[in-house]
Amino acid sequence: MGDHHHGPAKGLSRWLFATNHKDIGTMYLWFSFAMFLVGGAFAMIIRAELFQPGMQLIRPEFFNQMTTMHGLIMVFGAIMPAFVGLANWMIPMMIGAPDMALPRMNNWSFWILPPAFLLLLATMFMEGGGPAFGWTFYAPLSTTYAPPSVTFFIFGVHILGLSSIMGSINIVATVMNLRAPGMTYMKMPLFVWTWFITAYLLIAVMPVLAGAVTMMLMDIHFGTSFFSAAGGGDPVLFQHVFWFFGHPEVYIIILPAFGVVSQIIPAFARKPLFGYDSMVYATASIAFLSFIVWAHHMYTVGMPIAGELFFMYATMLIAVPTGVKVFNWITTMWRGAMTFETPMLFCIGFVVLFTIGGFTGLMLSIAPSDFQYHDSYFVVAHFHYVMVAGAVFSMTAAVYYWLPKWCGKMYNETMGKTHFWISFIGFNVTFFPQHFVGLAGMPRRIPDYALQFADFNMMSSIGAFIYGASQLLFLYNVIATIVGGKPVSDEKVWEGAEGLEWTVPTPAPFHTFSTPPQVR
Amino acid sequence: MATQDTAAHEEYYVPEKSGMAISATIGLVTSIFGAANVLNDMTFGEPGAESSSWSILIAGLFWFIATLFVWFRSTIRENLAGMNSGQLKKSYVLGMFWFIFSEVMFFFAFFGALFYVRVLVGPWLAGEGDAGAMNHLLWSGFEFDWPMKQTPQEAVGGVAGQVIANNGEFVSPGTSMAFSEVSAWYKWLPLWNTIILLSSSVTVHIAHLGLLKGDRKQFNLWLGITVTLALIFLYIQYVEYYEAYAHFGLTLNSGIYGSTFFMLTGFHGFHVAMGMTMLLIQLIRSVRHGHFTSDDHFGFEASSWYWHFVDVVWVGLFLFVYIL
Amino acid sequence: MLRKARSVFWLAMFPVILLLSGSLSPVWADEKADRRYQVNMEPGVTAVGADIFSLHMLIFWICVVIGIVVFGVMFYSIYAHRKSRGVTPATFHESTKVEIAWTVVPFLILLGMAVPATSTLIDVYDTEDAEIDILVTGYQWKWKYEYLQDNGENVSFFSNLKTSQEEIYNTDDKGQFYLLAVDEPLVIPVDTKVRFLVTAYDVIHSMWVPELAVKKDAIPGFINETWTRAEKTGIYRGQCAELCGKDHGFMPVVVNVVERDEYDAWLADKQAQAAEIAALMEQTFTMDDLMARGQDVYNRACLACHGANGEGGVGKAIAGSAIAMGPIDGHFDIVINGSRANAAMQAFGGQLNDVDMAAVLTFQRNAFGNNMGEMVQPIDVYNYKQGQ
Numbered sequence A: 001m002g003d004h005h006h007g008p009a010k011g012l013s014r015w016l017f018a019t020n021h022k023d024i025g026t027m028y029l030w031f032s033f034a035m036f037l038v039g040g041a042f043a044m045i046i047r048a049e050l051f052q053p054g055m056q057l058i059r060p061e062f063f064n065q066m067t068t069m070h071g072l073i074m075v076f077g078a079i080m081p082a083f084v085g086l087a088n089w090m091i092p093m094m095i096g097a098p099d100m101a102l103p104r105m106n107n108w109s110f111w112i113l114p115p116a117f118l119l120l121l122a123t124m125f126m127e128g129g130g131p132a133f134g135w136t137f138y139a140p141l142s143t144t145y146a147p148p149s150v151t152f153f154i155f156g157v158h159i160l161g162l163s164s165i166m167g168s169i170n171i172v173a174t175v176m177n178l179r180a181p182g183m184t185y186m187k188m189p190l191f192v193w194t195w196f197i198t199a200y201l202l203i204a205v206m207p208v209l210a211g212a213v214t215m216m217l218m219d220i221h222f223g224t225s226f227f228s229a230a231g232g233g234d235p236v237l238f239q240h241v242f243w244f245f246g247h248p249e250v251y252i253i254i255l256p257a258f259g260v261v262s263q264i265i266p267a268f269a270r271k272p273l274f275g276y277d278s279m280v281y282a283t284a285s286i287a288f289l290s291f292i293v294w295a296h297h298m299y300t301v302g303m304p305i306a307g308e309l310f311f312m313y314a315t316m317l318i319a320v321p322t323g324v325k326v327f328n329w330i331t332t333m334w335r336g337a338m339t340f341e342t343p344m345l346f347c348i349g350f351v352v353l354f355t356i357g358g359f360t361g362l363m364l365s366i367a368p369s370d371f372q373y374h375d376s377y378f379v380v381a382h383f384h385y386v387m388v389a390g391a392v393f394s395m396t397a398a399v400y401y402w403l404p405k406w407c408g409k410m411y412n413e414t415m416g417k418t419h420f421w422i423s424f425i426g427f428n429v430t431f432f433p434q435h436f437v438g439l440a441g442m443p444r445r446i447p448d449y450a451l452q453f454a455d456f457n458m459m460s461s462i463g464a465f466i467y468g469a470s471q472l473l474f475l476y477n478v479i480a481t482i483v484g485g486k487p488v489s490d491e492k493v494w495e496g497a498e499g500l501e502w503t504v505p506t507p508a509p510f511h512t513f514s515t516p517p518q519v520r
Numbered sequence B: 001m002a003t004q005d006t007a008a009h010e011e012y013y014v015p016e017k018s019g020m021a022i023s024a025t026i027g028l029v030t031s032i033f034g035a036a037n038v039l040n041d042m043t044f045g046e047p048g049a050e051s052s053s054w055s056i057l058i059a060g061l062f063w064f065i066a067t068l069f070v071w072f073r074s075t076i077r078e079n080l081a082g083m084n085s086g087q088l089k090k091s092y093v094l095g096m097f098w099f100i101f102s103e104v105m106f107f108f109a110f111f112g113a114l115f116y117v118r119v120l121v122g123p124w125l126a127g128e129g130d131a132g133a134m135n136h137l138l139w140s141g142f143e144f145d146w147p148m149k150q151t152p153q154e155a156v157g158g159v160a161g162q163v164i165a166n167n168g169e170f171v172s173p174g175t176s177m178a179f180s181e182v183s184a185w186y187k188w189l190p191l192w193n194t195i196i197l198l199s200s201s202v203t204v205h206i207a208h209l210g211l212l213k214g215d216r217k218q219f220n221l222w223l224g225i226t227v228t229l230a231l232i233f234l235y236i237q238y239v240e241y242y243e244a245y246a247h248f249g250l251t252l253n254s255g256i257y258g259s260t261f262f263m264l265t266g267f268h269g270f271h272v273a274m275g276m277t278m279l280l281i282q283l284i285r286s287v288r289h290g291h292f293t294s295d296d297h298f299g300f301e302a303s304s305w306y307w308h309f310v311d312v313v314w315v316g317l318f319l320f321v322y323i324l
Numbered sequence C: 001m002l003r004k005a006r007s008v009f010w011l012a013m014f015p016v017i018l019l020l021s022g023s024l025s026p027v028w029a030d031e032k033a034d035r036r037y038q039v040n041m042e043p044g045v046t047a048v049g050a051d052i053f054s055l056h057m058l059i060f061w062i063c064v065v066i067g068i069v070v071f072g073v074m075f076y077s078i079y080a081h082r083k084s085r086g087v088t089p090a091t092f093h094e095s096t097k098v099e100i101a102w103t104v105v106p107f108l109i110l111l112g113m114a115v116p117a118t119s120t121l122i123d124v125y126d127t128e129d130a131e132i133d134i135l136v137t138g139y140q141w142k143w144k145y146e147y148l149q150d151n152g153e154n155v156s157f158f159s160n161l162k163t164s165q166e167e168i169y170n171t172d173d174k175g176q177f178y179l180l181a182v183d184e185p186l187v188i189p190v191d192t193k194v195r196f197l198v199t200a201y202d203v204i205h206s207m208w209v210p211e212l213a214v215k216k217d218a219i220p221g222f223i224n225e226t227w228t229r230a231e232k233t234g235i236y237r238g239q240c241a242e243l244c245g246k247d248h249g250f251m252p253v254v255v256n257v258v259e260r261d262e263y264d265a266w267l268a269d270k271q272a273q274a275a276e277i278a279a280l281m282e283q284t285f286t287m288d289d290l291m292a293r294g295q296d297v298y299n300r301a302c303l304a305c306h307g308a309n310g311e312g313g314v315g316k317a318i319a320g321s322a323i324a325m326g327p328i329d330g331h332f333d334i335v336i337n338g339s340r341a342n343a344a345m346q347a348f349g350g351q352l353n354d355v356d357m358a359a360v361l362t363f364q365r366n367a368f369g370n371n372m373g374e375m376v377q378p379i380d381v382y383n384y385k386q387g388q
């Protein structure tokens, strides 16, 4: 099959027709960052409206669209594609593969994403406005009471699902089939492991989401009664199907983040990861448990008490494997020789803030207490601790960590550290007070609130603007690095970094391995 | 750690760049856009208004299918030209396997919905069970059985009598598809369909055996039989649907019974049609072009796995939708 | 290095200081927001609420302790095991013993939490033996309360947001219970077990009153049960807690807990009012009466969607509307039966009594420049409904 050691094609076709995992990974990463800015801009609108009591800038119906779009875009447009992009870049390099297993499908998985999001964003300009029923789109608000644009939303979700499924199949095939000789399963870097398991989660639950939106489609257009009691259905059925997808989804978001942190902490502690085996088992247990806890989002829907208890116990159990992970990270730091470059700072920030988010998660899992927390800002605080300080922080750490390997240039460390500290502070100022207002009784998804919540909300908005602005610093730093950063040429950019990706030249060549490396 | 070591390993397969994905994206997005507009015209539009939604949908679908055709053709050609390494073939196998698994999960959502409404929701609506003790206040007179003889809406005398907002009219079927409703077993189409589909799984296996021992005639014959059986299945299902609408009063509006019945059997039918098309293509490849050898016939194998999957789903359907 | 660390520390402490200074200075609190700086859950005025509160605090403190230990170890390590101190890294990477320990210990801690959680949950679910049953129905965007006890004391009324649009849109000062005040609160007696049967008319809502420890989703077509027993009189305010569309933020739940005799008097009064309405139905009203009453009803029930000047919004414009200025039967139909095309326009036939219905129809036909000069009397409404 001839000589394949050609470089990238020139011009637009390099991207449009890409089959190279690095190019596709790059496109995923840029796309997700763009979506992060869009979703973040929506969050800024939310926070600006909530700056003071009273309706100032926007109307309630638009506020609901903002909440909905913010949640959807952050989850499906920013975080998931970001980690898929990372997987595309790193998995082949980490296991000694030449590329992803199914490169053309890989290209397709990426290219259906941008139009899907364009479709989703376009709904906001349609008659009746865009989706305004929350990212959880509970029926019947999302069926009988939805604007016509919901049809586009539904098909958009179908496409996103298709993309995720194909992307995951690719990852599974790559990991199972393209490991270099000697790279046994229990030698795979943890990032590969967490993604391997995440991919299974995705293959298992994305079709269920597709099923949920399909039922909506039928209820809206064809007179079925899945979610209407008048025909013998049940609006709560929607919630069961949605959360059967939705809970694993939140671990889909966090497992790759766990993987990233497990790569970076050992590198800067200059000490091997503690408890590799238990990390793998813990990841698998979390994934397994994630299938049997979904109804902890539904404690108040009026489930029979037996169901309530089952879901409560199962949910609490997740603290055990997650704890194992946290303890392993800390023991990895223990008696290492640590330095605190930007990736490490973000990882430490991750460990602290994610654990806080996990603690609030545990509080939420206690069904009787959840009657007071549910659908309040306490929940909003919980999930931003795990998703922003969890997924986004780890993603940021990953970019700083691997950027020199990707482009052969070093980012500006001072700027990186500044970015970390502003983010860290801005983040906490934004979301810590939300615990307070939530406990004091402020419901989520409201465009206006009672006077007693005014001060903390103002604080939260100020924090959000600070945090948002710091992301621009990040963007600037990355672009400045790519355009004019200080070149690095060591294969090993970081003193303590381990793994196959650090054995290839820097920047990584277009085709990393044309013959499999031997792993010992 | 490992260094690059070129010891006697097979070279990796590195693909060419390809425009297929972009083309498929254009087709897919166009058809989706068209389909959404078609549906919205139907539900929210002015009746009789001119629109180009259908044209967009059809153009998109045409483009999409044409792209898939070219895509698969080039994949087949690459394989025939011996470009595919053993490793790549294994990737295809894994890909197909996990794709089928994702399909299983799709059906799982609908089966889950069926169990949930039958086991829990129905009794609740009738005022039974922990979570439904007071529901008789809303649906007084509703009694739950399956297949549903009367929707809650009908039990309270139609839309006007119901306490919740009107979100459609749900009229229970005159006759359901359950076995008990049909006088003679041999008139019961699902039974025939079960027999047909189960035997088609056997015939496709016989075809496979023929291929394995290099007997092309056996392969073509039995694969042909399989495709024919699939066609008969689809025809019978068409008749069944026709009966349901024309004589049984069983429609998508027939409450949750109608909803689950048509969604499960409908999606299954759609998958049968897909599987049949896949098998038909393999048949054409074999008859017209003499494709497949006894040790290299992934196209056929993938299609036959898919076919077995469709068959297994049917067994579940037969059990839970028709019999129990 | 240390200097830098110190300044970074203070930077990080900034939010904490901000919060502390806030919560420690009651002088800032003004009477409009008596619970400004409330940072924790309320035990509330019920036994269950107190249980939930102590459960909440228990788990909170367990988490705090675990947090201190875990982060303590980590920060010590960050301090002591840094390269700049010239340490050489150890190489250990597993220990079955500790790994088992930190799997088992958290598990035991969780067991310890599960026990009180289970017993509290069982309490919350015990809806037996309530003295009063109230059917609570969520509507877009108001609540309806119906008293069911003693069969047929059919007291039932809607409870709407009282806060004016001017306050919300900042053209007027915000009153004391901004967004938390209603025209007619739910009234229940103190020290009495009250069972709420919660349901909804259109979409899912959720009834939440933190101090009564009540949160239950209102699902259209299903009835959920929950209960409370308030031990102190007072007015308790909560909000709808499930996204239910545009005005989800504007549908408070207000419960007035009163002494038993006060409750009885209130109930008797309500029943008398119902009788009065029945009498009014037979009367004929003047245009002015109808317009005045109609304006009231309009502002309460229709304005949110049709606008203060009938200009429309979620709903179509009433000013110049073909229906409001067309044949009266069409107007009757859409208001009494709701719109078939858009479920947001509900069937008000069951929500407004015939007097209010007649008034609001008259109002819509004559206000906003729709000068039809036509009156609708309660008897017309009655006849139309009978004729259906």
Ligand code: HEA
Residues within 6 Å of the ligand: A136, A250, A251, A253, A254, A296, A297, A315, A316, A318, A319, A320, A322, A323, A324, A326, A354, A355, A356, A357, A358, A359, A360, A361, A362, A364, A365, A366, A370, A373, A374, A375, A379, A382, A383, A386, A387, A390, A391, C063, C066, C070, C106, C107, C109, C110
């Ligand atoms: C990345 C995403 C992510 C992650 C990782 C988690 C993790 C967890 N979540 Fe969270 N959750 C969300 C995202 C996430 N969640 C989102 C998005 C929502 C809202 C959705 C919506 O409604 O819009 C939500 C809502 C949510 C609810 C519903 C709240 C409600 O609506 O009423 C609940 C309830 O049980 C819950 C629980 C948990 C638990 C128990 C964990 C556990 O996995 C946490 C485990 C971790 C720890 C416990 C910390 C570390 C452990 C130790 C240090 C060991 C020792 C500890 C002990 C023994 C206590 N979450």
Ligand code: HEA
Residues within 6 Å of the ligand: A036, A037, A038, A039, A040, A041, A043, A044, A046, A047, A067, A068, A070, A071, A072, A074, A075, A079, A133, A134, A135, A136, A380, A384, A387, A388, A391, A392, A430, A444, A445, A446, A447, A464, A465, A466, A467, A468, A469, A471, A472
């Ligand atoms: C991974 C997912 C993710 C991420 C990263 C974020 C990030 C943020 N989120 Fe949120 N959020 C969700 C997932 C996420 N969110 C979900 C699922 C919901 C629930 C939705 C629902 O209820 O249906 C939600 C809901 C939600 C709410 C509650 C809304 C409501 O209930 O009404 C709020 C309110 O404060 C909020 C705020 C923020 C803020 C301030 C950020 C910030 O971290 C964002 C920072 C990023 C930027 C700001 C972009 C970069 C900068 C620019 C574009 C430049 C312009 C800005 C300036 C110059 C200041 N989010």
Ligand code: CUA
Residues within 6 Å of the ligand: C138, C139, C141, C204, C205, C206, C240, C241, C242, C243, C244, C245, C247, C248, C249, C251
């Ligand atoms: Cu009603 Cu929210």
Ligand SMILES: [Cu+2]
Residues within 6 Å of the ligand: A246, A247, A250, A293, A294, A296, A297
């Ligand atoms: Cu969850």
